[in-house]
Amino acid sequence: MLKNNLKIAFRALSKNKVYTFVTFFGLTVGVAAALLIFRMLSYELSYNKSFENHDRMVRVVSEQTLPQEGESYTVCVPIPAMDVIMDEVPQFEKITRVKEFWVTTSLPDPNGGPPLKKFNMETDQTAFFTEPAFFDIFQPEWIIGGPAEILSEPGVIILTESFASKFYDDPAQAMGQTLVLDNVVEVEVKGIIKDFHDQTDFPVPFLSSWETMKAHRNYFFYDENMGSCSSNNQLFGLLKSQDQLEEANTVLAGISEKLYRRENQNSFRKHVLQPMSALHFDERYGHSGTHRTSMSRLRILGIVGILILIMACFNFINLATAQASLRAKEVGVRKTLGSSKRQLISQFLTETALIVFGALIFGLVLASLCLPLLQRISHVPEGINLFSDPQVWLFLGGLSILVTLLAGLYPSLVLSRFKPIRALRNQVPGNLSGGVALRKSLVVLQFVVAQGLVIGAIITLLQLDYIRSRDLGFSDDLVYTFGIGIDSSTLEKQLPLKQAFLEIPTVEKVSFNSDQPLSGNTWSSNFRYDTRPEDEQFSINLKFADTDYRETFGLSLVAGQWYEKSDTVRQCVVNETLLRKLGVERAQDAVGKSLRLGASRKVEITGVVEDFHTHSLHQEHDPLMITTRKAYYWEAGAKIRPGNIQGTLSAMQKAFDEILPEQVFEGRFLDENIAEFYADEDRLATTCKAFGLLAILISCLGLFGLAAHSAQQRVKEIGVRKVLGASTTGIVGLLSRDFLKLVLIALLVAAPLAWFLMQRWLDNFAYRIDIQWWVFVVTGGLAVLVAFLTISYQSLRAAMANPVDSLRNE
Amino acid sequence: MGPSGAGKSTLLNILGLLDQANSGSYQLQGEAVENLRERKRQELHKKHMGFVFQAYYLIDDLTVYENIETPLIYRKVKKAERQAKVAETLDRFNIVAKKDLFPHQLSGGQQQLVGIARAIVAQPKLLLADEPTGNLHSSQGEVIMDLFKKLHREGMTIIQVTHNEKYAHYGSRIIELQDGFIRKDVALQTPASTYSKQPQV
Structure with missing residues (x-):
């Protein structure tokens, strides 16, 4: 059979x-x-499913309620709170502190020369200072060395296989070697572990011990203050059982109440558990992997x-x-x-x-x-x-x-x-008449999907275009940005490096700073303006930069002038948004006034800078202050002249290697950095485009079939009409009209649906386009055109057939 | 026999269990067919009846061999037995040489031969033929009628709808219909009839 x-x-x-x-x-x-x-x-x-205990693994995170800014979500836990949580939550089987860090790792020359080998961490990689319990929770697999207890000593590093093989062909040879982190911290290789699985949010090249970090507490900004909360400091735990999540959250709520409630009436922090299964999908919290997906x-x-x-x-x-x-x-x-x-x-x-x-x-x-x-x-x-x-x-x-x-x-x-x-x-038509309505609705549905996706694609592309063409308020043209160490010896060499760069004729300006104008980092502080008696109800964003920052990035001043050279915080410029939020009407009025950050001393405002985008266009302008503080200059930007860009970069590389032989010169152009902020939108636009076209294609195939069927069904009717004198065009119109109607009905359904969804998507942007009516007209027009072309083959064939043939079939 | 619209084909379809009567009763092997379940009726149809159509209705996509084989497949006949029966039928109808041809490669008379071969391959007791010679010219028609005669002699009941007076006289009984009623019912003297049922319209 x-x-x-x-x-x-x-x-x-x-x-x-x-x-x-x-x-x-x-x-x-x-x-x-x-x-x-x-x-x-x-x-x-x-x-994150490759972790054997993934269903019991959790991260302790913070939900913070701020009076003006609403809820904010961070992964940070203050160091003293970590101690309390580690002691007082009985549901944890194991718990470990983790501090994320990013360093240049070098293999020193035993004879005192420049390092034999040196490597920056790759983009997206994050190293951890952590404790022995890390091994109980994440269960990395030892290749050589161990046990986990070595993580309780200072001055140790555990390399992953792939990172060790950067130094030695045989990773095992790295055992017992001394490496230097950022030219500051000496560590001994005490173990090699297998790489973390690719599909985890933990692209960790190496682990070091919490004690190592504490031994260099200033360099790594170790802060035991209850008020300090850095998203680099995280707490991971292993629950005794998966079902205890709620119980543990209740205990944590109690602890949070005790720790934070009385301290500050306005803002309240609460710790909750984030299950490992949610870590990759929760976009509210920071992450150390390559990406998250909602x-x-x-x-x-x-x-x-x-x-x-x-x-x-x-x-x-x-x-x-x-x-x-x-x-x-x-x-x-x-x-x-x-x-x-x-x-x-x-x-x-x-x-x-x-x-x-x-x-x-x-x-x-x-x-x-x-x-x-x-x-x-x-x-x-x-x-x-x-x-x-x-x-x-x-x-x-x-x-x-x-x-x-x-x-x-x-x-x-x-x-x-x-x-x-x-x-x-x-x-058979009697049997099939129900089928006609069904088939028509199927075609309508297809075109709803197809047109919806096309509308989505057009709107995402328009928004992307708007983002790209929007004036950012600074110049992103030919500025090469790179990282640089901030240990004391490097800091001393920053000025010689700048001079060496400026001697290259194609380098125009060089600036050392903490952040590029548009960056993912946020530094903020509470502050007080001028002689006002109390702190403002909103916080101010900070960037630290030398005096060349303005010209390197092409910022413009609306009042006053840029601040003077200084190694510490003395003078500053602020942006227009700050003045607006403060209620200062004329920019000139702010010049000469002062700001006070936290409890520190007053900082004089020397000028007001025109608003520029400090974050992606998802966010509004933030109130901002730019000031000097040499100890935070871990980034640099070099404005170069067009022309021989490769030559300029290699000249810079040469100068860099001469002055800072133990560091790696690695960077990117500013516009590449900015493009990265919209990589997600770019992906979305491509997705809509690809699947939109696909949906149209499939819909047209459906339409083609339906038209073929209908032409066949109406073959006699067409024959009779032709005998009665109908023209070919008249018949093509007759046959096409019904189908084009379906496409238009689909547009009527798709348009409001797509409008609603895209409106919600656009709401993610502080700076966005408005949806124009023509998007729908273009989509509909396109669909009708494509549909017409699809049907016309069938209609024409039917219309041009000799009526005698079709009628003889009787 | 009867003029167009007399109800000949309808009667034939009712007899063949392809259609149901609006009123009246149809006794088949002592059972009132209209009281049977659909499944049971299908079974009776499958077991006892073969159909021959005016337009042959061969399946275009199947070869002569496969067309003849199809009823056996539906009756779940084993493969070896199927081969034997189809071969025997092909042989009997003298169309062995044509077995791998498709219907459109055959003349009308040949197609009708295949149609009849297909109808009788499962050895039905009753062969229902709806104007089997309607689309054929007379020499082809006579071949078909001789075949029917032979089948009848071997014990098969054949009910044929026809317009053709001459072909009607190949049978042993002629029923003339008009507007759904029997106008004339003549028994001819040729071989003893083996009617097992009495249709009433």
Whole structure:
């Protein structure tokens, strides 16, 4: 029976080439899209799952309520609070402190020369100062060395295999060697561990001990003050059991009450547990991995994938039911020959299964070819292979059954239900009339999805364009930024380095500072303005920079002048937003006044700088103060002249290596840094574009099938009309009108839906475009045009046919 | 026999269990068919009946061999037995050479031969033929009628709808219909009839 079914199915499919191609092609594309989305989702969802205890692992985080700024969420826990939590929460089996840090690691020359080897950490990597319990919780695997207790001593480092192999071909050789961190801290390699799994939020190149950090407390800004909370200081724990999360939160709430409530009436900090399973998906908190992904984003992607697959199935249903009338005779004959309904259903399902099977294989191939696209729209790394992934095969297996039933069941039910005599006489429209409405609604649905995605793509692209073309308030043209050490000997060499750079004729200006104008870092402080008696109800943002900051980054002053040279905080400039928030109307009035940060001494305001963007365009301007403080200048920017950029950079490299041989000269241009802030939006736009086009393609295939069916159904009507004198154009119009109506109905549904969703997305931006009406008109116009082209083939063919032929069929 | 619209085909379809009567009763092997379940009716149809149509209604995608084989597949006949029966039928109808051709490669008469071969391969007791010669010219028609005669002699009941007076006389009984009623019922003297049922319309 099966063999027979297969044979018949194969013949039937090869006979209806157009039908087979359209369904097959649509399904292939749908399967490829679904497969890519599945791979992306499975990639993100498996984050942090490689930790054996991941279901019991938690991070202690802070929810802070501020009177004016509302809720804020950070991962920091003040050091004294850590001590209390470590002692007083019985639900923890293990708990460990972690301090994130970023250093240059060098292998010193035993003869006192420049270091033999030196490496910066890679972008996105984060090293940890931590304690022995870290090994109980994260369970890194030892290659050599151990036990975990070595993390209770100062001056130790544990390298991951890959980091150790940067120094030695055989990582084991690193054991017992002394390395230097940032030219300041000497550490001995006491162990080598396996690399952390790629799909974790912990891209850790090496671990050092908490005691090592404490031995250099000033250098690493170790602060035991209750009021100090750095997001680098984190607390990770292992619960005794997964179910104790709520209990532990209750205990933590009590502890928070005790620790913070009385201290400050206005703001209140509360510690809660963040389960490891949520860490990758909670965008409220900082993170140390390459990226986070919000669950809503994954959900949307999943829905898009399912929709596209369903759309492809719709095509199948559409075309198959359209074909039904052609196959009615066959059904009738088979029934009179004694076929049961079940046998007919299984025959038609075999046909479906055959197409589905082929589409799955081709879809898999197509998806593999599209992997580079996947890397553009997601974080899935290069070099993944779909064919060797058992999950993919499992997914395909499930998909084949699902799609066969979804796409094949309805048409085969319709076909098998035909009454034999009627079927033989081709009297089937009665049976199919319900199907017409169904098919039309399926096409409308397809176009809703397609047009919705296109509208989304247009709006994201417009917003991105707006972001890119917006004046940031500073110049990001040809400024090369790089990091630099802040140990005392480097700080002394900053000035000689600047002079050496300026001797290169193509280097215009060099500035040392704590942050670029637009950066992800936020420093803030409470403050008091001029002679006002109390601190303001909002905090002020800080940047520390030397006097060349203004010209390097092209900032403009609206009043006063830039501050004078100083190594400590003496004078400052502020931005216009600060004055607005303070209620100072004329910028000139602020010049000469003073600010007081926290409890420190007064700082004179020498000038007011025009507002520039300190954060991505998601955020409003913040009140800002720029001042001097040499000890914080760990970044530098060099404005260079156009022309021989490579030559300029290598001249800078040479000067750098001469003056700071133990450090690594590594940086990026400012505009690259800024582009990174919008990488997510860029991905979203590409996603919408890709899937929007796909959805249109699939919808048109559906429309094509429907048009073909309708033209066939109305062949006699067209013949009669032509005999009565209708023109070809008149008939094309007649046939097209109905379908174009469907596309427009779909637009009416898609437009408000997309408008609402995109409005919500745009609300994420403090600076955003307004959605223009023409977006919808363009989308609708595009859809109608594409739809018309799709149908016109069928309509023209029907309209130009000789009426005698179509009428003779009677 | 009867003019167009007399109800010949309808009656045939009712007899063949492809359609149901609006009123009246149809006794098949002592059972009132209209009281049977759909499934049971299908079974009776499958077990006892073969159909021949004016327009042959061969399945275009199947070869001659496969067309003849299909009813056996639906009756769940084992493969070896299927092969034997189809071979025997092909042989009997003298169409062995055509077994791998598709219907559109055959003449009308040949197609109808295949249609009849397909109808009788499962050895039905009753063969229902709806104007089997309607689309054929006379020499082809006579071949078909001779075949029917032979089948009848071997014990098969054949009910044929026809317009053709001459072909009607190949039978042993002629019922003339008009507007749904029996106008004339003539028994011919040729071989003893083996009617097992009395249709009433």
